[in-house]
Amino acid sequence: DCEIGKYNSQSGQGSCTPCDAGSVAQAMGQHGCINCANGQYSNDAKTGCLSCPQGTFSTSPVGSADQCAKCGTGKYGINEGASSDNSCIDCPKGKANAVEGQDKCVDCTAGTKAESTGLVTCVPCA
Numbered sequence: 001d002c003e004i005g006k007y008n009s010q011s012g013q014g015s016c017t018p019c020d021a022g023s024v025a026q027a028m029g030q031h032g033c034i035n036c037a038n039g040q041y042s043n044d045a046k047t048g049c050l051s052c053p054q055g056t057f058s059t060s061p062v063g064s065a066d067q068c069a070k071c072g073t074g075k076y077g078i079n080e081g082a083s084s085d086n087s088c089i090d091c092p093k094g095k096a097n098a099v100e101g102q103d104k105c106v107d108c109t110a111g112t113k114a115e116s117t118g119l120v121t122c123v124p125c126a
């Protein structure tokens with residue numbers, strides 16, 4: 001029998017094949033792998049599907065993601081298991097974000113401002 005995370009498509013065949021990115025074999029002796037759903041990715045061992053963490057999303061076709069994409073700079077994501085970059089929200093006025101994959105934006109410090117949404121950095125007050 002194949003170990004968890006691998007499969008054997010033909011009974012009696014000697015070798016086991018690891019599941020592809022975005023798919024898993026959650027029990028021993030599997031004859032195929034199960035695809036992870038949208039908004040999920042397969043762990044490194046291909047033994048389980050994990051939800052994309054906050055600040056990330058997966059737009060990959062079902063059964064192909066081994067990692068999640070990060071929300072871009074000037075944006076943040078608050079939903080776990082997001083399946084679209086539409087889940088990434090522009091930073092509100094008064095906040096900015098210069099790092100990808102964040103679950104919040106940072107307040108502008110004293111003497112700086114962000115007068116529009118979706119900013120990467122705050123600018124000095126005039």
